[in-house]
Amino acid sequence: xxxxxxxxxxxxxxxxxxxxxxxxxxxxxxxxxxxxxxxxxxxxxxxxxxxxxxxxxxxxxxxxxxxxxxxxxxxxxxxxxxxxxxxxxxxxxxxxxxxxxxxxxxxxxxxxxxxxxxxxxxxxxxxxxxxxxxxxxxxxxxxxxxxxxxxxxxxxxxxxxxxxxxxxxxxxxxxxxxxxxxxxxxxxxxxxxxxxxxxxxxxxxxxxxxxxxxxxxxxxxxxxxxxxxxxxxxxxxxxxxxxxxxxxxxxxxxxxxxxxxxxxxxxxxxxxxxxxxxxxxxxxxxxxxxxxxxxxxxxxxxxxxxxxxxxxxxxxxxxxxxxxxxxxxxxxxxxxxxxxx
Amino acid sequence: xxxxxxxxxxxxxxxxxxxxxxxxxxxxxxxxxxxxxxxxxxxxxxxxxxxxxxxxxxxxxxxxxxxxxxxxxxxxxxxxxxxxxxxxxxxxxxxxxxxxxxxxxxxxxxxxxxxxxxxxxxxxxxxxxxxxxxxxxxxxxxxxxxxxxxxxxxxxxxxxxxxxxxxxxxxxxxxxxxxxxxxxxxxxxxxxxxxxxxxxxxxxxxxxxxxxxxxxxxxxxxxxxxxxxxxxxxxxxxxxxxxxxxxxxxxxxxxxxxxxxxxxxxxxxxxxxxxxxxxxxxxxxxxxxx
Numbered sequence: 001x002x003x004x005x006x007x008x009x010x011x012x013x014x015x016x017x018x019x020x021x022x023x024x025x026x027x028x029x030x031x032x033x034x035x036x037x038x039x040x041x042x043x044x045x046x047x048x049x050x051x052x053x054x055x056x057x058x059x060x061x062x063x064x065x066x067x068x069x070x071x072x073x074x075x076x077x078x079x080x081x082x083x084x085x086x087x088x089x090x091x092x093x094x095x096x097x098x099x100x101x102x103x104x105x106x107x108x109x110x111x112x113x114x115x116x117x118x119x120x121x122x123x124x125x126x127x128x129x130x131x132x133x134x135x136x137x138x139x140x141x142x143x144x145x146x147x148x149x150x151x152x153x154x155x156x157x158x159x160x161x162x163x164x165x166x167x168x169x170x171x172x173x174x175x176x177x178x179x180x181x182x183x184x185x186x187x188x189x190x191x192x193x194x195x196x197x198x199x200x201x202x203x204x205x206x207x208x209x210x211x212x213x214x215x216x217x218x219x220x221x222x223x224x225x226x227x228x229x230x231x232x233x234x235x236x237x238x239x240x241x242x243x244x245x246x247x248x249x250x251x252x253x254x255x256x257x258x259x260x261x262x263x264x265x266x267x268x269x270x271x272x273x274x275x276x277x278x279x280x281x282x283x284x285x286x287x288x289x290x291x292x293x294x295x296x297x298x299x300x301x302x303x304x305x306x307x308x309x310x311x312x313x314x315x316x317x318x319x320x321x322x323x324x325x326x327x328x329x330x331x332x333x334x335x336x337x338x339x340x341x
Numbered sequence: 342x343x344x345x346x347x348x349x350x351x352x353x354x355x356x357x358x359x360x361x362x363x364x365x366x367x368x369x370x371x372x373x374x375x376x377x378x379x380x381x382x383x384x385x386x387x388x389x390x391x392x393x394x395x396x397x398x399x400x401x402x403x404x405x406x407x408x409x410x411x412x413x414x415x416x417x418x419x420x421x422x423x424x425x426x427x428x429x430x431x432x433x434x435x436x437x438x439x440x441x442x443x444x445x446x447x448x449x450x451x452x453x454x455x456x457x458x459x460x461x462x463x464x465x466x467x468x469x470x471x472x473x474x475x476x477x478x479x480x481x482x483x484x485x486x487x488x489x490x491x492x493x494x495x496x497x498x499x500x501x502x503x504x505x506x507x508x509x510x511x512x513x514x515x516x517x518x519x520x521x522x523x524x525x526x527x528x529x530x531x532x533x534x535x536x537x538x539x540x541x542x543x544x545x546x547x548x549x550x551x552x553x554x555x556x557x558x559x560x561x562x563x564x565x566x567x568x569x570x571x572x573x574x575x576x577x578x579x580x581x582x583x584x585x586x587x588x589x590x591x592x593x594x595x596x597x598x599x600x601x602x603x604x605x606x607x608x609x610x611x612x613x614x615x616x617x618x619x620x621x622x623x624x625x626x627x628x629x630x631x
Contacts, residue, residue: 056591057615072363096558097595099396099617100366147363154562156555167360191551194589198548239589313622332620 030229033085036066037339038317038328042292046182046229049221049289051189053236054296059315059332060235061097063296064185066336067233069106071183072149077142080118082110086149087182090168090230093154094161094191095237100152107146109334111139151181158192158213165220169227181230184221188235193281214283221289234290240279293321314340370395377525377567380418380448381411383627384611388596389619392567394524396617397558399594401572401584406602407609408571409435410629412529415569417444420488425524429491430503432533436491442482447630490523497534497549504556511564523566526557531570532585539587547589554593570594584614602629 017025033044044050052060068091073084091098115135153168155161168181196210208216221232280287299314318327329340361369376390385391392398392415400408413436416427429436494500511523528534535553538546561568572590577583584591584599597615602608612624 055588057621095592096555096562097592097617099595100363100370102618103363104367105618144364147367150363150366152361152363152366153359156559164360171360188592191592194544194547194551195555196548197544237588237592334620 033231036063036070037337038330039063039067039294041324041326041328042294042319042322044231044292046231047225048291049232049234050292050294051234051236051290052294052296053238055238055298058296058298059330059337060237060296061187062332063337064091064187064233064235065103065106067183068103068150068185069110069146072146073107073110074142074146077145078138080114082114084146085182087180088149088151089183089185090181091150091152092161092164092184092186093152094186095188096154096156098152098154098187103150104143104147105334106336107143108139109336111142115139158196158208158217161192162213162216162220165217165224169220169224181228184224184230184232186232186234188237189286190236190239190281193239211283211285214286218285218289236282238279239281290321292319294319373565377415377419377424378422379411379415381414381627381629383625384411384598387611387613387623387625388598389616392525392569393595394565394567395562396595397554397561397568397570397593398596398598399570399572399584400598400600401574401614402600402602403574403582406600407629408573408600409529410440411600412527412569412571413437413440414444414629415525416489416527417441417485418448419525420485421445421448423488425522426488426490427525427527428507428523429489430494430500430526430528431491432494432528432530434493435529438486438491441486441489444630445482445485446478494528494534497538497553500528500534500553501556504553504560508556508560508564511560523564526560526566526568528568528570530573532572535590536573536585550586551589551593554590558593 030046033046034040035044039050039052042050052063054060068089069084071085071087071089073082074086075082075084115138153164155164192213193210196208196213199208224230225232295318297316297318299316314329314331316327316329318324331338331340374393374395376385376388376393378385378391379388388398400411402408412429416429419425420427492503494503507523507526531553535550539550540546557568557570560566572584572586574582575585584597594615595617596613598611599614600609600611603610607629608626609629610624610626613619613621615621
């Protein structure tokens, strides 16, 4: 459609279509995406920007990996149904903690699960001795095929991140990549917050500020999305603990008050904890760029129950934007996510 | 074309900013990122094999819970097994060569399973009449000690300086230190350097902390170092304790391990707070040999 418009804008303007035709057109060009739970509640489309917020260990990166696996798995492969999207993922690793073995582990689990359920259906379980070797090479081929669709770049500061976004943009335009990127993932967006804020006052004239960096980042992602409709998934970790008393852009006044009287926080710790740890620190340009927001929490495992070594910690998720009033509980297991009722 | 672009990027930006695909990453990890066993039974199983090259492992725990012992033990084990050179950055004068000697002495396994490297080097140091088994203790000890480089670092600026020098030397001379490369970097304790600069109302302290973290992780990834740092614990209110350095640091380590020592004994309990590959919350007991 974009190509047509460029050729002859008048013709594009002149076209009259009914709402139904428009809807079906846009539904087919940008079909809704159903992500694995607990991200399945909101209806997402390419072009949306989803922010997954939550403290460390609440499962943010895990949800990213689950979504990545869904994206790079094919829908069907040699007659076996995998239910994936068969498209490419671009993963920006800002906090440099991505573990490729974890991705391979989740992917292998998925492949093995789908295979075994397919074999169960066709009922050939008896001759597993001879099939083992064949099966393994089949799974490895599929794994490497999927991993080829996973693109990864690690960035150590905001300038590198922006450079990587520019490269992505110029590359996808010249179509060297050869694959269509459907999910863009950023883990995690606030990583360089302190570095950018710190540089702000030191090199006021030549260096860019946090605001400037964020503007450029948003602009670059927008440019990329115009070219290639993709779903953007971003994680965001809190940078303030429940009792850090730092000044920040949003509440200089109140933080001064907190500095004077730290006991205020101690007394109302329980109520304050949540609000403080999920306090927004990204510049407003980023906040308005985000279209969907989900908050994760983890129920801290008690130190007293340490002896039961296989206790699963419970995570809760809550959509904030759009505001769905339901909270969902889930646990992270090797194969993925299990919803707890 | 794609290859050329990748090469262009590699020459200008190193590994950061380079586009990888999943298979390249997997090959890199299985090929050059190994687990370095700490030699502490139980802990290695808990960590899935030990300290992983390319990752930053944090050991935290209350005062005198055995954090320094953990570091000394890992250092001696890695050095004695000839896995590579260990760089030990000591911030509180807690590095103890005599302790390392005791650890090496006390673990007979460390001498029995000599790597092939040592058998090549031994004749240069010894008269021919010595068999390998008759090799004097102090010579063996000297060889092991030679592959532990200890440096005292007392503030964050000195740390930046040391890390910068390390990066330059790793880049320039990949065959330094008699053919064996640095494979383990220990900072005991990083929190004593970072805690004084964070907090307050200016962001520069935290900016510096995150910069140090990024340098460490970059070094770990590009030069296949396992990085081990220790962190102390502070009060979290209600009598509970939590690792120091706050919420921003929480997102830094790949693996976070908390250890505590039973009162009056040398049995420690280790709990995984965070791991990139394995479930967290698992726990084990291990003995710090006295």
